[in-house]
Amino acid sequence: MNSTDLTHSTVSDIVIAAKDLTRIFTRRIGTGRARTKEVVTAVSQLNLTVAAGESVGYIGANGAGKSTTIKMLTGILLPTSGTVQVCGFEPVRERTALARHIGVVFGQRSQLWWDLPLRESFEILSTIHRLSPGDAATRMQELRDQLELEDLLDTPVRQLSLGQRMRGEVAAALLHRPRIIILDEPTIGLDVVSKERLRQFLLHERAEHGTTLMLTTHDMGDIERLCDRVVVVDQGSVVHDGTLNALASLVNTQRVMVVDLVQPCAPMNDIPHARLTDCDPTGVRQSFTFSPADTTAAAVLAAVSARAQVRDLTIEEPSIESIVRTLYEGQRSNPTSTP
């Protein structure tokens, strides 16, 4: 252990270091003599460095290689080529050592014991992680307060709602105070309140313990609330790595401003640099689509206000899907412009 501790201390501020990470799957198609092999490159020459305390949103379309990357980071899958170190460990080879330092939440599958009360899952996990009972009790108290688990502890996991279960899953993944928590679609299927509660907890956990956060999601809200950094993956490679704003300006995504007017008004199709894309029959609610590169939300609002009194407005941010789609289209039409 001494020698490994030494190496770990020198890389302690780098939590994830992936270099030229590649994973190729070979699938056999058909049967008998007609059987052929199909080679699929799920992750291709992926480079990613995450420092301790960072909060990274890892996004991309379905099949872009997100889950495969996560499996390689967590020790479930070995890379075909390239290297990866998480918390200074080689994930597959040093699986159990790594497991003591990472927490993993899979949104679509449970890590809890579904036929036992939630409390027992935590008790089992604390012995699996060899937490001393005193340590486990302190940590458990902390988690049950922040995630409001108190009333759920005696309920069998299978009777919990999705939102309740997900809070349990996150608590289970953080019980051993991992240095990094990797969440694969943690908010999928959750209602607005449950999502927000989970996000607040993750923000708190990060602020309190400096836990590194990496999550995949299809929810822009997760990224906006939780992530300082967004990594977009397409066809197994990183196509963007930077802040969310940098991403939005790069892909020049259009935004939609929906205004509610005090009085009904004729359709305003003369707002500079903005297009009237929707207008309800009364003319009270009108929607304008504009690109941040051409104008600003303030300018659009000013132009609208000059014509009528505005009661309320919302600005619809681009969805992750649309950002990713626009980015992909740009990449594919101009493959040399990889950032």
Add this chain to the structure above:
Amino acid sequence: MGESLAREVTDRADVRPSAFTMWRVLLASRLRAQTSYRASFALDLFGNLGIALLEFTELWVIFANVKALGGLSFAQTAVVFAFANIAFSLADLIVGHVDELPRYIRAGTLDAFLVRPASVLGQLITSDISPKRITRTLGAVAVFIIAIAHLDIAWTPLRIWALISVPIFGTAIFAALFVTAAGLQFWLIDGAEVTNAFTYGGSYVASYPASLYQNVLRTFFTFVMPAIFTAYLPALVIFGESGPAGLPAWLGLLTPLMAGISWGVALGLWRLGLRHYTGAGS
């Protein structure tokens, strides 16, 4: 576990639990989960006793027509039957669910096992121990007691050793067969039916005097899938019989050795299978 944890909190709150504690806690949680549905658990107990009795009826019918089977009397054959059933049902109780590995893979449970700091096979074994199968063991023990009372056996140390080796090493052999079958599931997705043919088939073969089988079959179930080591061979030692040609009774003393070899093969295959799953093997 709830109370034991509470006690440890007050007694030695700063002591990290040992690996032994971890497996004990895992196992205890499974036992509790299964026995929590009392009615269903009772029905399962009853059903498993039914299996044991039904299978014995088969033997009964045979001996209604013949005086001896493969050179053994009814009571002797019943001992072989009881040994095979004790060893198999105990193995089935402890590890019988491991060949459902594809279900664990599909549900993502195997991935959950992989991100915990504990042996994957250990987690798989402790995930679904089936105490409900104990009645099958008890049924077999009853058959053994009644049958052995009809036999006049002088208990030498060697014979006692042969007797003890059945529930320990005989069980270990069947358990190793189950783990081997589980290891194969990494390649044969949904191949449980194929491997069941060997595990359950092995227990069937083990239940009857091996002298009945033709050479190829006998050799296979002695040296390749050592089912015959779990019951027939130790029984021969106890009866003081010499055994058929090519299958001397002294082999019955090698049951521990065969158990060791079987586990060597089983663990090797399991590791290869897990490496195949994580993508290191192919």
